[in-house]
Amino acid sequence: MVAHLLRLRFRLLFNGFRRSTWQLVGAIIGALYGLGLLAGIVVAMVGLSFADAEWGRAVAVLAGALLVLGWLVVPLLLRGFDQSLSVAKLRSFPIPPRRLLVALLVVGLLGVPGLVTLLASLSTTLSWIGEPVAMLAAPFAALLGALTCVTASRALESVGASLASGRRYREVMGVVVFVPVLLLGPLIAVVGGSVASIVDDLPSIAETVSWTPLGAVWSIPGDLALGDGGAALAKTGIALATLGVLLLLWRRALAVSLVAAPPSSGGSSRAKGLGAFGLFPATPTGAVAARTAVYWLRDPRYGGSLVALPVLVVLGVFLSVTGSDWFLVALGPLFGAVLGITLCAEISYDGTAFAAHLSTGLDGVADRAGRVLTLALFSVPVVVLATVVPLVVLGRGADVPAILGIALGLLLTGFGVSSVASTRFLMPVPAAGESPFKTPPGSTFKSQLGMYVAWAIVFALSAPEIALGVAAVITGELWLGLAALGLGIVLGGVLCVVGVRRGGAMLDRRGPELLASLRRTQGA
Amino acid sequence: MSDAAPGPVVPAPGGAPDPTTTSGAPALAISGLRKAFGQKVAVDDLHLTVPTGSFYGLVGPNGAGKTTTLSMATGLLRPDAGTITVLGTDVWRDTVKAKSLVGVLSDGVALFDRLTGEQLVTYHGLLNGMDRETVAQRTGDLLDLLDLRAAGGTLVVDYSAGMTKKIALACALVHAPRLLVLDEPFESVDPVSAANIRDILAGYVRGGGTVIVSSHSMDLVQRMCDHVAVVASGRVLAAGTTDEVRAGSTLEDRFVELVGGRQHNEGPSWLHTS
Numbered sequence: 001m002v003a004h005l006l007r008l009r010f011r012l013l014f015n016g017f018r019r020s021t022w023q024l025v026g027a028i029i030g031a032l033y034g035l036g037l038l039a040g041i042v043v044a045m046v047g048l049s050f051a052d053a054e055w056g057r058a059v060a061v062l063a064g065a066l067l068v069l070g071w072l073v074v075p076l077l078l079r080g081f082d083q084s085l086s087v088a089k090l091r092s093f094p095i096p097p098r099r100l101l102v103a104l105l106v107v108g109l110l111g112v113p114g115l116v117t118l119l120a121s122l123s124t125t126l127s128w129i130g131e132p133v134a135m136l137a138a139p140f141a142a143l144l145g146a147l148t149c150v151t152a153s154r155a156l157e158s159v160g161a162s163l164a165s166g167r168r169y170r171e172v173m174g175v176v177v178f179v180p181v182l183l184l185g186p187l188i189a190v191v192g193g194s195v196a197s198i199v200d201d202l203p204s205i206a207e208t209v210s211w212t213p214l215g216a217v218w219s220i221p222g223d224l225a226l227g228d229g230g231a232a233l234a235k236t237g238i239a240l241a242t243l244g245v246l247l248l249l250w251r252r253a254l255a256v257s258l259v260a261a262p263p264s265s266g267g268s269s270r271a272k273g274l275g276a277f278g279l280f281p282a283t284p285t286g287a288v289a290a291r292t293a294v295y296w297l298r299d300p301r302y303g304g305s306l307v308a309l310p311v312l313v314v315l316g317v318f319l320s321v322t323g324s325d326w327f328l329v330a331l332g333p334l335f336g337a338v339l340g341i342t343l344c345a346e347i348s349y350d351g352t353a354f355a356a357h358l359s360t361g362l363d364g365v366a367d368r369a370g371r372v373l374t375l376a377l378f379s380v381p382v383v384v385l386a387t388v389v390p391l392v393v394l395g396r397g398a399d400v401p402a403i404l405g406i407a408l409g410l411l412l413t414g415f416g417v418s419s420v421a422s423t424r425f426l427m428p429v430p431a432a433g434e435s436p437f438k439t440p441p442g443s444t445f446k447s448q449l450g451m452y453v454a455w456a457i458v459f460a461l462s463a464p465e466i467a468l469g470v471a472a473v474i475t476g477e478l479w480l481g482l483a484a485l486g487l488g489i490v491l492g493g494v495l496c497v498v499g500v501r502r503g504g505a506m507l508d509r510r511g512p513e514l515l516a517s518l519r520r521t522q523g524a
Numbered sequence: 525m526s527d528a529a530p531g532p533v534v535p536a537p538g539g540a541p542d543p544t545t546t547s548g549a550p551a552l553a554i555s556g557l558r559k560a561f562g563q564k565v566a567v568d569d570l571h572l573t574v575p576t577g578s579f580y581g582l583v584g585p586n587g588a589g590k591t592t593t594l595s596m597a598t599g600l601l602r603p604d605a606g607t608i609t610v611l612g613t614d615v616w617r618d619t620v621k622a623k624s625l626v627g628v629l630s631d632g633v634a635l636f637d638r639l640t641g642e643q644l645v646t647y648h649g650l651l652n653g654m655d656r657e658t659v660a661q662r663t664g665d666l667l668d669l670l671d672l673r674a675a676g677g678t679l680v681v682d683y684s685a686g687m688t689k690k691i692a693l694a695c696a697l698v699h700a701p702r703l704l705v706l707d708e709p710f711e712s713v714d715p716v717s718a719a720n721i722r723d724i725l726a727g728y729v730r731g732g733g734t735v736i737v738s739s740h741s742m743d744l745v746q747r748m749c750d751h752v753a754v755v756a757s758g759r760v761l762a763a764g765t766t767d768e769v770r771a772g773s774t775l776e777d778r779f780v781e782l783v784g785g786r787q788h789n790e791g792p793s794w795l796h797t798s
Contacts, residue, residue: 277646282659287650291636291643298638298679353634356695358600360651361623512602519632 005103006110034116041120048127053134056127057222058206064145064218065209067117071153097255101247108150118146124221134225137232141220141239148217148243155250210235213242280373284362288370289377292346296374301349308338309382316390325394329473332387332407333466339379340414341454346371348426352518358511365504368419372500376415383407402472402481405488409465412492414458416499421454423506426517461495462488549612551576551703551734552597557606559592559758566592567603568758574703574736574751576611579729581749581766582738583775585783589758590738591631594707598628610703624652627701629692631708631738637681641672641691644680645698652699659698666694669724671717685712693721697728704728704735710744722748742776756783 017024048056090100108114121142128134210219217239223232276293280286296302312335316328347354357367387407391400459466465488472480507514552574559567567589574580584590595601597608599615599622608615615622636644642663649659667673670690675683680691689709696704704725710718725735725748739745745752746766752775753763761782762769770778780786790796 274643274646275640277643277650282650282656284651284653287647290650291639291647294643295636295638350636351634352632353636355600355628355630355633356636356648357651359598359623359626359628359630360648360699361599361620362651363620512600515600 002103002106006107009107031112034112038116038119042123042126045123045126049129053131053222053225054203057219058203060124060218060222061206061210061215065214068149068152068214071149072156097251101251101254104154105150108154109146114150117149121146128221128225131225134221137224138221141217144239144243145217151243151246151250155246158250158253213238284366285370288367289373292371292374309335328390328394329403331390332383332403333410335386336383336407336411337414337455337458339383340411340458341418341451343371343375343415343418344422344451344454347422347514354518355515358515364507365500367507368500368503372415372419379411383411398478399473401485402469405465405484406469409462409488409492410458412496413462416495417454417458419499419503420506423503423510423514425450465491550574551611552736553609554597555607557593557596557608558604559596560604566758570758570760572753572760572763574734576734577729577732578734578751579749580736581745581752582736582755583742583745583752583779584755588755590755591707594705594738598626598705599623625702627696627704629696629706629709635680635692638679640677640679642667642676644691645694648695649698654699662698666697670694686714686717689713690717702733704733706737708738710739710741742779746775754779754782
């Protein structure tokens with residue numbers, strides 16, 4: 001039974017590779033990344049064995065607690081990042097919950113993240129090379145810890161799954177939950193900046209964490225090494241109790257979800273009237289624009305592509321508080337570059353629904369222009385604000401024309417480039433209704449490559465206004481700035497129109513081929 | 525065929541006859557059509573003529589090439605070889621004009637399902653270049669006709685499978701095409717809605733339109749269609765009026781006879797519980 005599910009798991013994985021070479025490339029890169037990480041951890045652990053036992057324990061506890069936390073949080077974000085063995089699919093088979101639980105636990109532990117966790121946990125043994133008692137206990141604690149990670153993740157997931165079966169709820173949560181995580185980067189930067197001051201407090205922080213369910217299990221060998229047998233025993237109790245409670249919780253949720261009705265589509269959302277379709281002109285271009293507008297509001301994948309923007313703002317403010325303004329000065333152009341390129345994924349987001357454009361004989365130019373129109377309607381004001389507000393706050397109002405020229409140039413050029421690019425290559429995107437942050441396995445590499453190429457082209461084509469704008473900022477000459485602004489708008493505008501035309505012609509020519517590859521990706 | 529015409533008026537197919545379409549040209553003429561996906565030949569030298577004003581059924585086993593053929597006939601999939609004309613217009617030469625003559629309901633293709641039903645039909649109308657008033661009026665008519673008025677404000681993603689088929693049919697009808705190409709229109713549609721759809725299609729044919737339907741239900745095709753073609757392995761095995769093709773027996777028996785593959789046993793013995 002357990003072996004059977006395990007075999008199924010790997011069979012699914014390998015069949016996925018057979019479908020797409022890119023998926024295999026992605027998986028290999030992922031595996032190499034994991035191995036590199038592991039090698040680093042092993043080296044660090046060997047290094048730790050020469051340090052004070054106090055430090056070995058602190059590092060193990062804090063890193064372990066973070067690991068458990070990661071196992072809890074990541075699956076919530078990448079909802080369904082490994083749905084190949086979801087309970088919903090196994091529901092129809094007569095498997096008792098207890099055996100299913102054991103099987104899922106083993107499968108989880110022997111997946112790539114599970115194996116990396118297990119090996120990393122086991123490597124803590126190395127940090128106790130000088131302490132025989134701790135070294136004996138460490139592998140058992142490590143196994144217990146890895147089990148706790150997988151169980152916690154699975155338990156939370158199945159409890160969450162039974163709570164969140166409504167579509168809207170899932171979609172909103174998918175975006176909302178992700179924002180604090182993206183802010184984690186700047187947060188770590190803040191903490192990192194002051195890490196020197198808290199470094200002395202780490203052992204005492206670890207001491208506190210080691211008494212919580214998150215850290216208890218990781219502290220056992222350390223306590224033994226420090227000769228505190230009582231604490232080690234108590235923490236073993238905490239760790240076992242944690243695992244027990246989690247297993248119980250998981251079992252309960254599993255039993256419920258095994259008999260529950262398949263998740264329905266959830267509460268129906270209603271809208272009155274035609275919405276955006278009443279506001280945009282009643283032409284094919286207007287219709288595409290209106291449809292895109294509805295999707296920007298309703299499809300979380302569209303909004304999800306914009307989460308980078310608040311992060312940029314936070315990063316800019318943070319950097320300027322710590323003393324360097326350049327990031328905040330460049331905020332507008334950065335916004336322009338990010339927003340201009342978002343069109344790249346639009347046809348991929350459509351999926352096979354794109355057939356509607358094809359079967360109605362829609363002019364390719366109208367398709368391109370409609371999408372650009374909606375994006376421009378909100379991105380131009382946003383870019384202008386992102387340029388003007390920081391510069392005014394920083395008291396550099398004189399630089400506004402130059403920076404605005406660069407920003408608008410990048411934005412408009414981006415429209416043109418992505419109008420062509422999205423007809424040339426399809427981005428692997430999560431299918432409609434899936435979490436906007438679900439990355440189709442193995443896709444990241446290819447899509448990132450495509451994005452970077454598109455960006456490189458955008459920057460190359462906007463080189464004139466960038467050069468002029470930078471010159472204006474350096475020399476402080478107002479006329480240079482105004483020239484950059486004019487050039488950015490005119491050159492960007494021309495490139496945008498050219499891009500829409502060429503993309504449209506390409507769409508007319510390659511429409512059926514595009515639909516065929518959309519069908520293939522949908523089948524994946 | 526039911527002759528009880530339903531309440532609301534079906535959009536009249538085609539409007540004024542286009543002088544450039546050869547009068548008397550068949551609604552759909554396919555010759556020498558071929559399409560291969562890698563090694564697998566899906567459609568192999570297929571010839572088919574659908575007369576104007578016919579209610580044409582396309583039947584065949586799974587993987588016979590029905591969907592592939594219909595996709596190529598509607599400009600969604602580029603054929604490897606062969607010609608396809610709709611009312612005298614070459615689909616792959618004069619694509620835009622041919623597409624304006626055809627209404628399509630594709631199987632296995634997603635809809636823009638984050639729109640409400642009303643928005644979706646409106647979208648299709650506007651994509652066809654119709655003006656706002658006509659689109660609004662026809663959208664209303666179609667929602668009434670297909671009994672979707674109450675669901676007009678609901679997102680299509682929250683529709684049931686049958687409702688989704690019906691809204692897709694409304695999208696195919698909104699620009700009053702001369703030829704309606706429907707791939708599996710009755711799949712997962714409840715019997716009452718299916719009967720309503722049949723009435724609508726029959727009314728559309730009486731008004732001068734042509735319908736081509738692919739289906740697995742022999743019974744349905746036999747009752748509904750006046751012409752039928754049996755397709756297997758990418759070829760037409762038999763085509764003509766329904767009476768000609770079934771040649772005295774039922775369409776289902778004739779189909780099994782033509783396609784073969786019927787197994788005459790009652791399954792393995794362990795399946796018999798008593």
